[in-house]
Amino acid sequence: MDVTPQEDKDSLSELDWQRLRSLAPATTVDAQRKMRLENLVSSVIQDMTKPRSNRSDDDQ
Amino acid sequence: MTSKSLKRWQDLCQVAAHRGVQLLLGFSTPLVDPRHWDGLWVNHPATGAGIALSSALNLQSAIWVLAHELGHEFTCDPSLPAAKAHITNEENQKRWGQGRVRERDEEQANLWAAQELITPDEWRQVEKMFPASLQDMARFLELPVAAALWRARAEQQQRPAGLVGTVSLDTKAQVMLSKPIKGEGGHQNLLRRIQLGQKGKVLRLQREDFDRMREYLVKTRGGYCARYRAIMECALEAIHAAGGPLAFFRPSR
Secondary structure, three states: OOOOOHHHOOOOOHHHHHHHHHHOOOOOOOHHHHHHHHHHHHHHHHHHOOOHHHOOOOOO | OOHHHHHHHHHHHHHHHHHOOEEEEEEOOOOOOHHHOOEEEEEEOOOEEEEEEEOOOOHHHHHHHHHHHHHHHHHOOOOOOOOEEEEEOHHHHHHHHOOOOOOHHHHHHHHHHHHHHOOHHHHHHHHHHOOOOHHHHHHHHOOOHHHHHHHHHHHHHHOOOOEEEEEEOOHHHHHHHHOOOOOOOHHHHHHHHHHHOEEOOEEEEEHHHHHHHHHHHHHOOOHHHHHHHHHHHHHHHHHHHHOOHHHHOEEOO
């Protein structure tokens, strides 16, 4: 049985995400550190969503 | 977006902020379809801890995945190398919804997440309302069924062993339970254990077996389901009459 209500099945829109971001406490992280994190996350996601045999680190 | 969901969301974001975990909410990256991943927790000396949630999530999944990734932050072994990453995708979400995990880290994160999202009082209330259905609990809680399943697992770990309840079986349940059990496996083992507790129309049902049936009803289709449902319907009547599962399952004498 699918437990997700029909109205909640769709992905959140960018407007929804903006609202959710606004509910998170503001952080004091500097822009450079945030950019480093975004780059790291992008690279990890690209690597971890590759087929397993093509990953740079198969332990993850 | 209901107030219940938004409150859960805000609470999780507060936990992340307090812990110093950066959040990348509704994140997407070039070359990767956002539907191919759900969430990611990383911890690296150059960036500190961070959690990214895919832009393709719906609200319930976003809450559960954020809680799960935070679970890594709180349960990951600090003696491991400093750079760590755990990714969540649709495939392992589906497995978790059926109570299956491959790695201990993921199990620990799920247990942490479920307990963070669902307080003991809330769990007692929802289990009393819907003792036999994890799906109904999840619907009421406005969370994915995985959250209810892992909250139940967390409860099982803290509960003393040997709790038993007495169920009066109707004719249908007696017939279903007396059907021959062929082969070996999880269903067969469970049904054989339940059969051992049956004497005529009286069934002494172990709490562990009740919990197992409840999980199987989430992930099983077909013949075994009909047997579980027949037993569950009788158990449900007795549980409601006792005032809920906490009052119904008592230490075995």
